[in-house]
Amino acid sequence: MDNYAMLFPTQPSSSYHSMLSNTTTQLFANLSSNMTCSNNSNTSATKSPNGLIFESKELGEKASKKKGEKKVRRPRYAFQTRSQVDILDDGYRWRKYGQKAVKNNKFPRSYYRCTHQGCNVKKQVQRLSKDEAVVVTTYEGMHTHPIEKSNDNFEHILNQMQIYRSC
């Protein structure tokens, strides 16, 4: 884990879920390509007046790296969205490979991997026990292949979500 960004949407709209149902990952992929920031600060969190939180955390690189190429820093981007369902069909195909209960949340965290060969993008979905309407989706890596689904309403999501960047 190197650094990740937590992005909070603004007020959820009534049509928010339906729009999220198709094109969220495209948004994430786009963000990942845009947010190529690599500040080396340990932890920086900013709270905007309307309650949105952006957090960027640098957890440091593993000291013991094999042959020095395996532990490349892979940026992670975490989104916190309001959704009724954990699985947001975002246009990519994800294969679930694990589920684990984390300590502070009573809801388990699910681990997904992109099914496209050679595309090692991972994501984890976690629901907050404090506010079970909030789902945190953490993306790791970037897709090396085009999206599978059409995503014509991708712009709407961008308008719905407030995106905060650290640099």
Added chain:
DNA sequence: CGGATTTGACCAGCGC
């Protein structure tokens, strides 16, 4: 029948 999910085991990092 093929691909996705489930689920316990396994493992690695970290703090004590």
Added chain:
DNA sequence: GCGCTGGTCAAATCCG
């Protein structure tokens, strides 16, 4: 070193 915790594996199972 040991145990806790989070991340991954993989065999069994499910489902279209």
